[in-house]
Amino acid sequence: MANFNEISGIKQWAAAVGVAVLVTVALYFTLFKSQRETNAAAQAALDTKLRENAELESYRPKLVDIERQLASLKQQLEIERKIVPDEKEVPGFMKMMNAEAMRAGVELRRYTAKPTAAKDFYTEVPFEMELDGPYYSMLNFFDRVGKLERIVDVSGLQVATTKKPTDAKAKHTYQYAPNESVVATCTATTFFSHDMDPSGSAAGRPGQPAPVKKQGTI
Numbered sequence: 001m002a003n004f005n006e007i008s009g010i011k012q013w014a015a016a017v018g019v020a021v022l023v024t025v026a027l028y029f030t031l032f033k034s035q036r037e038t039n040a041a042a043q044a045a046l047d048t049k050l051r052e053n054a055e056l057e058s059y060r061p062k063l064v065d066i067e068r069q070l071a072s073l074k075q076q077l078e079i080e081r082k083i084v085p086d087e088k089e090v091p092g093f094m095k096m097m098n099a100e101a102m103r104a105g106v107e108l109r110r111y112t113a114k115p116t117a118a119k120d121f122y123t124e125v126p127f128e129m130e131l132d133g134p135y136y137s138m139l140n141f142f143d144r145v146g147k148l149e150r151i152v153d154v155s156g157l158q159v160a161t162t163k164k165p166t167d168a169k170a171k172h173t174y175q176y177a178p179n180e181s182v183v184a185t186c187t188a189t190t191f192f193s194h195d196m197d198p199s200g201s202a203a204g205r206p207g208q209p210a211p212v213k214k215q216g217t218i
Helices: 007-056 061-082 088-104 134-145
Strands: 106-112 122-131 153-163 180-193
Touching: 061 088, 088 106, 088 122, 088 134, 122 134, 134 153
Parallel strands: none
Antiparallel strands: 106 122, 122 180, 153 180
């Protein structure tokens, strides 16, 4: 077999070209082809993301409106929770009524819990209350209760003079102040929201509307 150096220049050049062609073909079917397929897959994924971004871009102007609506709904929910709390906060209700009595100049003497009534979406929690104080202070107290954010329904109001408190069905007689003139008893009902019972065991008529906020009747 002839040595490579003994081959003529043209044949040497042809052999080198042949080797280069073989190496190029080998690289194409191994490294280059694999890289090309990877690049094609990456380009396809990029094109897909670009199309998705272009579709989502049309919703950008609506984002501000959606965020504004969510903020408004959150604010409404907070207001509704003040009007009809979603937990049975009896101590908070009693503190609220005591505070209004103090502001009006009325003595709130007694709370007596009465049976609760569960409805479809809320629970009625009534308390029998006994109060005494000056007549116009009593009017002021019930006016304040009627204007509270939280719903309080005052019913069964009975009023009598401090000289005959039993006429208002007051259960106790106290050492009334000289400026006090009336004794009052009533039922103050507050409300707590809850989820509808899926078993249908909750009392009340289906579809019964939620109670309307009322002012105390004098």
